[in-house]
Amino acid sequence: MEESSKSTQELAMEGQKHLENTIESAFQILNSMNHELCNPNLWSPPNPNTITNGNGVHTNGVDSDSNNHHSEISGGGALDEARLRYKASVAALRSVLVAIPNSRKAKAYDIDPMSTDDMDAEKLEEHASALRKELEDKNKHLKLLIDQLRELIADVSTWQSPVAV
Template identity: 55%
Template sequence: MAAKSRQELGIEGQRHLEETINAAFQILSSMNDELCNPALWSTSPAATHPPASGDGSSDSSHPSEASAGGAGGGGGGALDEARLRYKSAIANLRAVIAAVPSSPQETGALDAKADPAEIERLEERVSALRKELENKNKHLKHLIDQLRNLITDISMWQSPCSA
């Protein structure tokens, strides 16, 4: 990837970012489908006790990993596929970001021709986009946690009373 220009890396990064967003949306859609279809709800004790939030076992930049135990059931194929797409897109996006030169020495002759004000503006935009992506990942993780808790509550409501 090092031989690619910044513009090529930017285009590739944008494509991977769109793939990541689509996969995250598919995760939420799959979780919603499973929530709306009682036939997919698991009645096993393991599914009624999802991993505790904040146990440190999942990375906050990978919200789909936090949902692995909570959306169980027999119909998890679409969810698993979406999770794999999300992980792959994130890995590709990180590789592109790592390939983008960050110091002036790494940028070569391309920046010698560029306007310093334009470079400054683009660097601010990159920083803002990174912060926006971080915030969206946090929000997505929060939504997935809420869905997991809702599925747990519904599963408990559907279980037979043992009195």
């Protein structure tokens, strides 16, 4: 099913899945970085041309910032894999976020407001008709009760009247 034909709820569920994947990938990136930084065996081996200056700092005549930048770009296998997963999940999440407003617009065009109003009017007319019928039935019942009350009052007044002999 293409994203424009998905409902907003389906897109939200898909977006939540991509968000969870993004968070998991970010966690893996941090975990991989922590693992690489805490494990000296994973650090790049010293260059044989490295010279120690008087301060105990290794130099090899090459700018140390460019070496650090190169190692940041290359990274470890797990780190690179986590980065790729993160980028893919962020891209998928962005596409879902872009599709949500489009889905709402498409849904708005699909629903004809006139047909909705007509359906609402029909339902209201049916409900009004049912209420009228119920009112008629209750009025008939009330009329019957009033007639019975009149008869009862007539009987009671007959019993209470003095008997003329």
